[in-house]
Amino acid sequence: MSQSTVSQRLDVPASMPGGTSYRQLAYLEAYDAVLNAPYAFLAYRETDSNGAWRVRIKSSMTAGGEFDPTAIASNARAACAQGKPWFQWGYSFDPSAGDPRCIQFRVHVADNQPKAIEIFAQMRRADGSADAPVSVTFPWPSA
16 A cells, blocks of 8 residues: 555644644654554644744654754754764664664755755564664755
């Protein structure tokens, strides 16, 4: 069954007329066989009634992340100055000797600017070994 025919496990908050509005940017699911559980990640743009905006990632099984444009722009400049193509932001789960799971929210950069956000997830097979990674990347929203 294709991803487009499966309903999402997370929903974008409802927009309020004259108030905060929300727009989905990406969705990703990754299945962990050891826990017999899907991890769902939903990225969306949240815009206040005054026009201020941010990107949020909501997760079904972990903490998420908030991507404030000012903070992300500053970190994009720093990453580019260090020659890095991306930097992590928000929640992360790094692999260890006993657990190969990896969850990262990556901000891809170029020309001192944020260019895209990637949600990267690698879960476990039933035997505890690393499963194939899955990810979704979406463009950094324009102002």
